Amino acid sequence: MQYIVFTDLDGTLVDHDTYSYEAAMPAIDMLKEKGIPLVFCTSKTRAEIEVYVDELNTGHPFISENGGAIFIPHDYFDVDYVSSRSTEKYDIIELGTDYSLLRNVLLNIAASEDLSVTGFGDMTDVEVSKDTGLDLDSACLAKQREYDEAFKLDGDEKDAETLISKIQANGLNYTRGGRYWHIIGENDKGKAVNILTQIYRKQYGDIKTVGLGDSLNDYPMLKVVDIPYLVQKHNGKHDPKIMDAKVNKVEGIGPVGWNMAISELLM
Ligand SMILES: [Mg+2]
Known part of the structure; x- marks a missing residue:
């Protein structure tokens, strides 16, 4: 075995x-x-x-x-x-689903629902490094995303519920890791x-x-x-x-x- x-x-x-x-x-x-x-x-x-x-x-x-x-x-x-x-x-x-599509959906939801969402795609290497505690080189590698956008939501439980329902209404999914939310496809x-x-x-x-x-x-x-x-x-x-x-x-x-x-x- x-x-x-x-x-x-x-x-x-x-x-x-x-x-x-x-x-x-x-x-x-x-x-x-x-x-x-x-x-x-x-x-x-x-x-x-x-x-x-x-x-x-x-x-x-x-x-x-x-x-x-x-x-x-x-x-x-x-x-x-x-x-x-x-x-x-x-x-x-x-x-997974293509990163640029995930980004587009996330940005559209944030704009239409007036939610404060910050994704890795919005952040510089320095900002990702500060936020995660990764060194600069690692932060740069972390931004090379292909199938998943990691993001933060600055909001309350109601904002979280709105975000989840809108992600699902777009045929996508979400999950949560140790630090970030993630918007993903069927994977x-x-x-x-x-x-x-x-x-x-x-x-x-x-x-x-x-x-x-x-x-x-x-x-x-x-x-x-x-x-x-x-x-x-x-x-x-x-x-x-x-x-x-x-x-x-x-x-x-x-x-x-x-x-x-x-x-x-x-x-
Ligand atoms: Mg973990």
């Missing part, structure tokens, strides 16, 4: 404030030793994820922008699968994990999938894996929006909880 580990990055494998994965290194090393694929599944962009792929030398497929696309390195699988397009490095399975992390899981199953036969997350945008992923874990958010609490009893709650914040969950699973 082969484990496959799917993980969120921000607030889960990497610390919400420092963006460090240091606390999770023992468990990351265990996965490497045992030849268990570690698949990043995050709201981050392809450009941002590639930094982590290079640093942790995983070489495995990854899922960007809340399930917007699956990037599979060429020759990673022996089995066949259908992709949307290929680049020099990857076969890409696209599930979510769960759909992307399902597709990639099917390819892994073709390749390995008997597999068991593991998923780790911290926020509501991880819930679709946690629902479709065999072993779901929810780590604590930076305030030391589990996300109250996830009430599913099947999700294993880990008593540790972000990468500390991640390390505990994977270490205990593999003991």
Whole structure:
């Protein structure tokens, strides 16, 4: 039996404030030793994820922008699968909606409903850096969005309700991560994990999938894996929006909880 580990990055494998994965290194090393694929599944962009792929030398497929696309390195699988397009490095399975369309819809809603919405597309690299705590280079990579606009809403609960109903009326969806709202198409992390899981199953036969997350945008992923874990958010609490009893709650914040969950699973 082969484990496959799917993980969120921000607030889960990497610390919400420092963006460090240091606390999770023992468990990351265990996965490497045992030849268990570690698949990043995050709201981050392809450009941002590639930094982590290079640093942790995983070489495995990854899922960007809340399930917007699956990037599979060429020759990673022996089995066949259908992709949307290929680049020099990857076969890409696209599930998301084009970024410029998402931006247009969001800006139109903000204007017509008089909502104070600020997206990454409205912000400079410096502003994204200040707001997220990312360094300037990382902020620049975070702005290279393809399938998901991250934004802030400056408003009350009523504004939030208006925004949600207008997004849905436009045939689009929303989700919320640790810091931002996201406007997306039909994609979510769960759909992307399902597709990639099917390819892994073709390749390995008997597999068991593991998923780790911290926020509501991880819930679709946690629902479709065999072993779901929810780590604590930076305030030391589990996300109250996830009430599913099947999700294993880990008593540790972000990468500390991640390390505990994977270490205990593999003991
Ligand atoms: Mg997160």
